[in-house]
Amino acid sequence: MEIMPLTTKDVKSLLALYRRVTADLKRNGVKQWDFLYPNWFVVRGDLKRGTAYGLRDGKHMIGAVVVDDRQSASYGELPWTLDGARCIHRLAVDPAWQGKGLGKKLLQFAEEQARASGGGCIRLDVYSGNPGAAQLYERAGYKQVGAIRFPMRSEPYFAYEKAL
Incomplete structure (x- = not known):
């Protein structure tokens, strides 16, 4: 399986993936994503x-x-130590495919993309109520630099960075 760039033709399949992941998170008591996010506007923007x-x-x-x-904008409050940041957003694996190393594969791919675009580091945030996601990043060498809050979210998000 090869990771490929997505286009605007992929909007429905990407939204469907996010809905499956959102439902699974909800079943597991993780209130990270909901009907508000990720939404069509966010996904369409990423694709465009x-x-x-x-x-x-x-x-x-x-x-x-x-x-x-x-x-x-919340990232501006944090004590980042590295420059040349690229960011990872919305890393998701279909619940039926979890536990097969695909999250790690996507993360490594994202790091390669960031490096290829001239990035000196990766920044990201992880919902504090999703310890599995935080573990993925910590095992990959990401260091927590603080926490931020987003509107309409009850728990903070941990901010991480890693040198490339």
Whole structure:
């Protein structure tokens, strides 16, 4: 399975993946995503900018990640130590495919994309109520630099960075 750039033709399959992941998170008591996010506008923007990448099993989208240089305004409050940041957003693996190393594969791909675009480091945020996601990043060498809050979210998000 090869990770490929996604296009605006992939909007429905990417949204369907995010809905499956959202439902699974909810079943597991993780209130990270909901009907408000990720939404059509966010996904369409990622696709139009050419920053979304996906992994398919045939026509079925089973994983995705976004790599760009768009940072939340909340990131400005944090004590970052590295320069030349690229960011990872919305890394997701279909629940039926979890536990097969695809999250790690998507993360490594995102790091390669960031490096290829001249990035000196990766920044990202992880919902504090999703310890599995935080473990993925920590095992990959990401260091927590602080926490931020987003509107309409009850728990903080941990901010991480890693030198490339």
